[in-house]
Amino acid sequence: MKYIKLRDLEVSRIGLGAMGMSHGYTGSGTDEAESIRTVHRAMELGVTLIDTAEIYGPYTNEELLGRALKGRRDRVVLATKFGLVSHAGAGAWNLDSSPANIRTAVEGSLKRLGTDHIDLYYQHRVDPGTPIEETAGAVGELVAEGKVRAFGLSEAGPDTIRRAHAVHPVSAVQSEYSLWTRGVEDRVLPVLRELNIGLVPFSPLGRGFLTGTIRSADQFDKDDFRRDNPRFTGENFERNLRLADEVKAIAATAGVTPAQIALAWLLAQGDDIAPIPGTKRVTRVEENTAADAVELTAEQLDTLTALPPAAGDTHTEAQQRMLER
Numbered sequence: 329m330k331y332i333k334l335r336d337l338e339v340s341r342i343g344l345g346a347m348g349m350s351h352g353y354t355g356s357g358t359d360e361a362e363s364i365r366t367v368h369r370a371m372e373l374g375v376t377l378i379d380t381a382e383i384y385g386p387y388t389n390e391e392l393l394g395r396a397l398k399g400r401r402d403r404v405v406l407a408t409k410f411g412l413v414s415h416a417g418a419g420a421w422n423l424d425s426s427p428a429n430i431r432t433a434v435e436g437s438l439k440r441l442g443t444d445h446i447d448l449y450y451q452h453r454v455d456p457g458t459p460i461e462e463t464a465g466a467v468g469e470l471v472a473e474g475k476v477r478a479f480g481l482s483e484a485g486p487d488t489i490r491r492a493h494a495v496h497p498v499s500a501v502q503s504e505y506s507l508w509t510r511g512v513e514d515r516v517l518p519v520l521r522e523l524n525i526g527l528v529p530f531s532p533l534g535r536g537f538l539t540g541t542i543r544s545a546d547q548f549d550k551d552d553f554r555r556d557n558p559r560f561t562g563e564n565f566e567r568n569l570r571l572a573d574e575v576k577a578i579a580a581t582a583g584v585t586p587a588q589i590a591l592a593w594l595l596a597q598g599d600d601i602a603p604i605p606g607t608k609r610v611t612r613v614e615e616n617t618a619a620d621a622v623e624l625t626a627e628q629l630d631t632l633t634a635l636p637p638a639a640g641d642t643h644t645e646a647q648q649r650m651l652e653r
């Protein structure tokens with residue numbers, strides 16, 4: 329496994345997204361033992377960057393990682409997120425990045441994760457009700473107290489990134505980025521590079537779609553959030569299948585799997601990029617982590633970069649309003 333720096337935080341350039349072990353996807357929360365084996369296998373394979381959030385569950389994903397990392401905490405760069413649970417207010421799925429809410433959130437996350445510090449603490453979504461300077465200042469205080477090592481943002485736009493960074497250095501921005509979601513390339517990535525901030529692409533496998541294993545929405549459990557996602561519904565789903573088939577065809581010529589193609593393409597975009605593919609299965613973490621060794625030819629990369637855009641928005645309308653693009 330190769331390692332890169334997100335500003336001054338060294339991480340494996342392929343991380344592990346833990347969300348789906350507890351939340352959101354088909355089979356989430358059904359096999360804790362396999363999820364924990366997956367975390368341990370990832371670590372054996374050199375993965376250090378492990379990603380969760382207090383909203384995943386809520387809380388159960390952090391609790392799961394707390395159990396998985398018992399006795400191994402110091403071998404990982406543990407990332408979690410605040411700001412989608414308003415503790416003194418309306419509860420889960422409500423934006424709140426006020427300093428008071430961050431103070432409450434961090435104590436809960438530390439306890440659930442079984443640690444005295446969070447390596448990378450992201451604001452999960454920009455909160456229009458709190459000036460980003462106040463949020464950055466509050467995280468800066470946690471850094472000074474040793475409870476947090478580095479500050480991150482998620483789905484923040486260029487202006488917010490600059491304003492936050494002016495108050496406390498931002499180490500990483502975590503935003504959706506993959507072969508079928510390229511929105512960060514135009515305005516966000518240049519600012520990150522100017523300011524020496526790393527990019528952590530989430531949903532790098534297109535929420536599983538780019539792996540070619542999803543052929544019908546009938547494969548999803550009733551509570552799988554992809555059932556409402558515009559890219560996975562109706563005509564968009566059918567059109568996007570063609571995109572997945574193209575990735576599959578390139579994978580066949582390269583002699584690797586579609587998931588590895590999706591990750592290798594992201595890695596080729598720069599050594600300041602560390603995707604966090606999500607899985608709750610040992611075999612898939614082995615497959616995904618092996619993408620670190622995949623070198624695509626210039627021709628393969630060009631073909632992938634030129635793939636047609638996906639059909640449909642990345643999120644539902646309500647979720648879309650929380651993204652700064």
Ligand SMILES: NC(=O)c1ccc[n+]([C@@H]2O[C@H](COP(=O)([O-])OP(=O)(O)OC[C@H]3O[C@@H](n4cnc5c(N)ncnc54)[C@H](OP(=O)(O)O)[C@@H]3O)[C@@H](O)[C@H]2O)c1
Pocket residue numbers: 344345346347348353354355379380452482483502503529530531532533534535536537539541587604605606607608609612615616
């Ligand atoms: N900041 C944010 O707002 C935000 C939003 C979404 C996600 N995230 C983070 O990013 C991480 C990754 O994103 P994601 O989980 O949404 O999407 P993803 O990594 O693009 O895809 C995950 C899905 O693909 C499947 N999968 C994984 N490896 C596979 C393989 N080799 N072959 C076939 N299928 C495979 C997984 O199923 P199995 O688990 O069954 O293998 C899961 O359903 C999350 O875990 C979370 O930590 C952050």
